Amino acid sequence: MNDAGLGALAADIALEAGARAKQRRSEGVALAATKSSLADIVTEADREVEQLVRDRLHAERPDDGFFGEESGAEAGTSGLTWIVDPIDGTVNYAYGIGAYSVSIAVVQGEPDPQRWQGVAGAVYAPVLGELFTAVRAEGAWLSGSRLSVGEVTAAGALLGTGFGYDPATHDDDLATVRRAMTMARDVRRMGSAAIDLSYVAAGRLDGYFERGLKPWDFAAGALLVQEAGGIVTRLELASPRPMLIAGGPAVHDRLRGIIESAGRPG
Numbered sequence: 484m485n486d487a488g489l490g491a492l493a494a495d496i497a498l499e500a501g502a503r504a505k506q507r508r509s510e511g512v513a514l515a516a517t518k519s520s521l522a523d524i525v526t527e528a529d530r531e532v533e534q535l536v537r538d539r540l541h542a543e544r545p546d547d548g549f550f551g552e553e554s555g556a557e558a559g560t561s562g563l564t565w566i567v568d569p570i571d572g573t574v575n576y577a578y579g580i581g582a583y584s585v586s587i588a589v590v591q592g593e594p595d596p597q598r599w600q601g602v603a604g605a606v607y608a609p610v611l612g613e614l615f616t617a618v619r620a621e622g623a624w625l626s627g628s629r630l631s632v633g634e635v636t637a638a639g640a641l642l643g644t645g646f647g648y649d650p651a652t653h654d655d656d657l658a659t660v661r662r663a664m665t666m667a668r669d670v671r672r673m674g675s676a677a678i679d680l681s682y683v684a685a686g687r688l689d690g691y692f693e694r695g696l697k698p699w700d701f702a703a704g705a706l707l708v709q710e711a712g713g714i715v716t717r718l719e720l721a722s723p724r725p726m727l728i729a730g731g732p733a734v735h736d737r738l739r740g741i742i743e744s745a746g747r748p749g
Contacts, residue, residue, distance in 0.1 A: 486618050490616055492544070493565075493703075494616050496539045497607040500535055503532050504528055504532050508579070512526050512577050529552070532569035547564060550699065553569060564599070566589075566594065568699035568700060569585060571586050571606075571700060572674045572677075583608065583678075586604070586704065587606075588605075588706060589603050589604070596701075596717065597717075602618070604703030604704070604706045606680075608675075608678055617706045617707045625685055632686055632708065632712050632731035641671065643671045643679040643683070643690070644670060644672055644679075659694070663738060663741060666737055679693075680703075681707055690735060690738050691728070694725065695725070696725075696727050705727075712731065713735065714735040718739070
């Protein structure tokens with residue numbers, strides 16, 4: 484199967500998984516567990532949707548690896564690994580806020596963001612009815628239209644961000660937002676990194692930054708941004724909460740400079 488075929492498979496499974504998630508939300512949400520903190524929840528739907536994705540991929544791509552948020556990693560023999568977030572924005576999902584998504588990416592190489600190469604990805608927001616797709620060297624797309632990152636305007640950049648669930652991290656996150664506001668028109672915090680990155684690719688956000696993202700949070704979204712002409716950088720990789728920055732080249736570079744300057748003396 485070529486890259487385009489892998490992209491079509493990612494999109495097809497994302498549509499099915501998103502429909503299942505939306506159906507389960509309409510039937511009511513059962514909380515299954517917490518993750519990093521009491522505020523970081525897992526629903527029964529997260530687990531069911533991830534199992535759906537895993538089963539589809541096992542049936543169609545049995546030699547590929549799998550790396551999912553809920554069920555962990557499984558090595559493959561093909562050199563390809565699927566990186567899956569079954570419901571990105573679980574708190575939104577639990578509260579009935581429509582800004583959640585299914586994120587599915589396939590990468591080549593080790594399942595390590597610093598080593599892999601994105602091959603294809605899909606982000607589907609079922610309540611919003613939008614499917615974002617990307618295939619390496621073939622662009623990023625939404626509803627048949629090719630996506631392109633936005634450009635800087637005199638009004639400043641519209642930025643997206645997110646916060647960690649651990650209250651101990653909030654002061655640092657808010658301090659980063661204060662610094663970023665020096666270049667911003669305004670800031671949005673939607674609660675799904677995959678949607679935020681998709682919006683950067685679509686030019687709906689000019690840039691995005693967040694600490695502590697996991698590989699499944701950004702694997703598909705990062706490829707979308709890159710294929711739409713943007714740049715994605717991860718900083719402070721030795722930290723337990725690395726920083727991810729995404730945007731068009733000018734916004735990315737300015738935002739990176741602001742964030743990095745906070746750690747410089749003088």
